[in-house]
Amino acid sequence: MRDKPNPEMERVGVHIDGFNLYYGLRELGGRRFLWLDLRSMVTRVLRSHQRLEALTYFTATIRNDPPAIARQEVYLAALESVGVQVVPGRDQEQQVRCHACGRTRRTYAEKQSDVALGAAMVSDVATGKVDVVMLVSADSDLCAAVHAIRRIDQERETKTRVVTVFPPRRRSESLRLVSDAWPKDPWVALLTMAATFVFIGVFRGFLGRIGVLLGLVFGFVLSWVWDLVGGRITAPDDSGAVTEHFRVNLEGVAQADWIGLPSLHGPVFEVSAIVLVLPVLPVVIALIAENVGHVKAVGEMTGTDVDGYMGRAVLADGVGTVVATSVGGAATTTYAENIGVMAATRVYSTAAYYIAAVIAILFGLCPKFGALIAATPGGVLGGVTTILYGMIGLLGAKIWIENRVNLSDPVNLVPVGAGIICAIGPVAFPITGTFALSGIALGTIVLLVGYHLLRVTRR
Numbered sequence: 001m002r003d004k005p006n007p008e009m010e011r012v013g014v015h016i017d018g019f020n021l022y023y024g025l026r027e028l029g030g031r032r033f034l035w036l037d038l039r040s041m042v043t044r045v046l047r048s049h050q051r052l053e054a055l056t057y058f059t060a061t062i063r064n065d066p067p068a069i070a071r072q073e074v075y076l077a078a079l080e081s082v083g084v085q086v087v088p089g090r091d092q093e094q095q096v097r098c099h100a101c102g103r104t105r106r107t108y109a110e111k112q113s114d115v116a117l118g119a120a121m122v123s124d125v126a127t128g129k130v131d132v133v134m135l136v137s138a139d140s141d142l143c144a145a146v147h148a149i150r151r152i153d154q155e156r157e158t159k160t161r162v163v164t165v166f167p168p169r170r171r172s173e174s175l176r177l178v179s180d181a182w183p184k185d186p187w188v189a190l191l192t193m194a195a196t197f198v199f200i201g202v203f204r205g206f207l208g209r210i211g212v213l214l215g216l217v218f219g220f221v222l223s224w225v226w227d228l229v230g231g232r233i234t235a236p237d238d239s240g241a242v243t244e245h246f247r248v249n250l251e252g253v254a255q256a257d258w259i260g261l262p263s264l265h266g267p268v269f270e271v272s273a274i275v276l277v278l279p280v281l282p283v284v285i286a287l288i289a290e291n292v293g294h295v296k297a298v299g300e301m302t303g304t305d306v307d308g309y310m311g312r313a314v315l316a317d318g319v320g321t322v323v324a325t326s327v328g329g330a331a332t333t334t335y336a337e338n339i340g341v342m343a344a345t346r347v348y349s350t351a352a353y354y355i356a357a358v359i360a361i362l363f364g365l366c367p368k369f370g371a372l373i374a375a376t377p378g379g380v381l382g383g384v385t386t387i388l389y390g391m392i393g394l395l396g397a398k399i400w401i402e403n404r405v406n407l408s409d410p411v412n413l414v415p416v417g418a419g420i421i422c423a424i425g426p427v428a429f430p431i432t433g434t435f436a437l438s439g440i441a442l443g444t445i446v447l448l449v450g451y452h453l454l455r456v457t458r459r
Contacts, residue, residue, distance in 0.1 A: 009049060009051045010049055010050045010051070010132050011051055011130045011132070012050050012052055012130060012131070012132045012133075012134055013053050013055075013056075013121075013124045013129060013130035013134070014042050014052065014055045014056070015054075015134070015136070015137075016056065016057045016058065016136040016137070017058060017113070017135075017137030017138075017139055017142075017167075018059030018060075019059060019113065020136075020137045020138055020139055020167050020170055021136055021137075021167045022034065022059075023167075024166075024167030024169050024170045025167065025168060027169045028169060034075075035078075037082065038055065038084055039055060039079075039082045039084055042055055044244050045234045045244065046234075047234060050132065053124075053130050054085070054124060055085065056086075056087055056117075056120055057076075057079055057084050057085065057086050058087045058089065058113045058114075058117045059087075059088060059113060060088065060089040060112070060113055061088050061089075087116050087117075087120070089112035089116060114139055114141050117137070117142065118141075118142050118145030118148075119145075121135065121146075121149065121162075122145055122148045122152070125152050125153070125160050126152055131160060131161070132160070132163060133149065133162045133163070134163050134164075135163070135164045135175075135179070136164075136165045136167060137164070137166075137167070137170075138164075138166045138167060138170035138171055138175060139172065139175070140172045140174040140175050143175055143178050146162050146175075146178045146179065147178065149162060150178075161180045162178075162179050162180055163180055173428065173438065174428060174430065177427070177428045177438065184378045184379060185223075185233060185247060185378060185379030185382070186379070186382075188219060188222060188223055188226065188379030188380060189379040189382035189383040190383065191219075191222060191383070192219035192222065192380050192382075192384060195214075195219070196211060196212060196214070196215030196218075196383065196384055197387075199211035199212075199214040199218075200212070200215075200344050208345075209345040209347060211344055211345070212340075212341055212345070212384060212387075212388070215383070215384050216380060216384055219379070219383060219384065220248065220376065220377070222380075223247035223377040224247070227246045227247050231246075232244045232245055233246075233247060247377040247379065250372075250375055252374060252375060253368060253371040253375055255371075256367040256368040256370070256371040258367075258368050259365060259366060259367075260366070260367040261365065262328075262329070263328065264327045264329075265328040266326070266327070267325070267326045267327075287317065288314060289444040290333060290334055290440065291313050291333075291334055292310055292313075293396060294334045294392075295309060295310050295313050297339050297343075297395040297396065297399070298339065298342065298348075300395055300399050300402070301339075301395065302348045313334070317332060317334065320332040321333075339392045339395070340388030340390075340391040340392050341388065343391045343392070343395060344387070344388070344391065410454070411451065411454045411455055412451070415446065415447045415449075415450030415451040415454065418446050419444065419446045419447030419450070420447075421443075422438075422443040423440050423442065423443025423444070424443070427442060428442070429442055
């Protein structure tokens with residue numbers, strides 16, 4: 001096992017993808033954030049049991065733009081003056097031909113920076129220099145370096161945490177799946193979940209039926225009190241960036257209007273956009289699986305055979321998506337949280353859900369209410385949604401049991417087990433360089449294909 005100079009302190013090595021961070025900051029606020037003090041930023045997010053062991057900034061030097069070159073030299077010198085190690089790459093000249101006019105123009109592409117960054121990450125772990133690697137980038141090419149770190153840990157029986165911090169306006173699903181999660185207020189989540197247990201399981205009558213709402217209110221108040229007593233926390237914010245902030249922030253609520261209308265526009269058809277969307281079509285499988293699963297869950301809860309409504313549910317979802325997207329809205333789907341609320345409240349009346357739908361539409365026209373929902377602390381949502389997702393999952397298991405699905409038969413057990421892990425675990429199957437199947441879509445495909453393949457093979 002790896003020896004540490006101080007076993008109580010975690011040694012953190014931070015590696016920053018300069019160009020990825022630069023363009024993210026530029027999109028966020030123009031030039032306002034470009035002169036960022038990286039050492040100060042990093043030390044503010046480290047915790048009391050962590051020590052900064054290395055801080056490295058990888059970038060490429062600018063060419064053929066004297067003012068930009070001068071600004072970069074000043075900034076890099078400023079970083080080095082506060083202890084940031086700057087590793088320069090290079091800009092490689094390329095000739096790009098215009099397909100319309102046939103002319104060529106000179107451009108530059110960043111080279112060597114991502115390779116140097118990945119090599120530095122692996123080197124720090126291989127030499128036992130760090131216990132935690134913090135990567136500031138959204139470049140999916142760096143997944144290879146993370147995989148290499150996992151192999152080193154496996155060989156040495158160690159555990160190096162790799163935490164990825166995405167720059168503003170930058171995300172990589174592939175990188176997120178291979179990285180370790182940054183804890184986000186686990187104590188608030190645990191206490192909120194425990195309180196919701198009591199509200200749902202112990203309270204009777206009306207209070208028991210609104211147990212989920214009481215859990216949210218409890219978590220909100222707990223977070224507010226914890227802010228007063230303990231101050232700010234260091235955790236990912238809504239954009240995914242790790243920052244120091246209060247759990248409860250109502251600035252957005254104060255600034256939001258009481259009444260607002262959605263911004264609508266007509267459909268626009270572009271061949272390039274259609275071609276871009278084609279690889280994502282398998283996700284439709286996940287939506288169909290959600291619809292069917294939720295209809296089955298409702299039937300199980302109410303003791304009513306609602307299988308005849310499955311086609312209507314899928315059709316309504318499709319029509320709703322077409323209508324919403326034709327005026328600039330988001331696609332629609334069914335939500336497991338709603339099914340979980342039905343199971344927790346035991347309210348199944350369709351009249352109640354008609355009224356709830358009307359109220360939801362009215363609240364949708366109140367930006368201030370939307371801002372209040374968005375201000376719900378992450379730990380509170382984590383505690384409550386853990387219960388709701390868990391309930392819908394167990395309802396599915398209850399359906400299997402009551403329909404006498406034989407899980408001792410490998411034809412059933414193997415694809416179900418693999419499908420569940422693929423659906424809920426950080427598993428991704430890359431299709432192209434920018435698209436990967438994961439989550440419910442991957443789990444559904446694995447389960448259905450595996451089950452039918454085994455049945456055919458056994459015959």
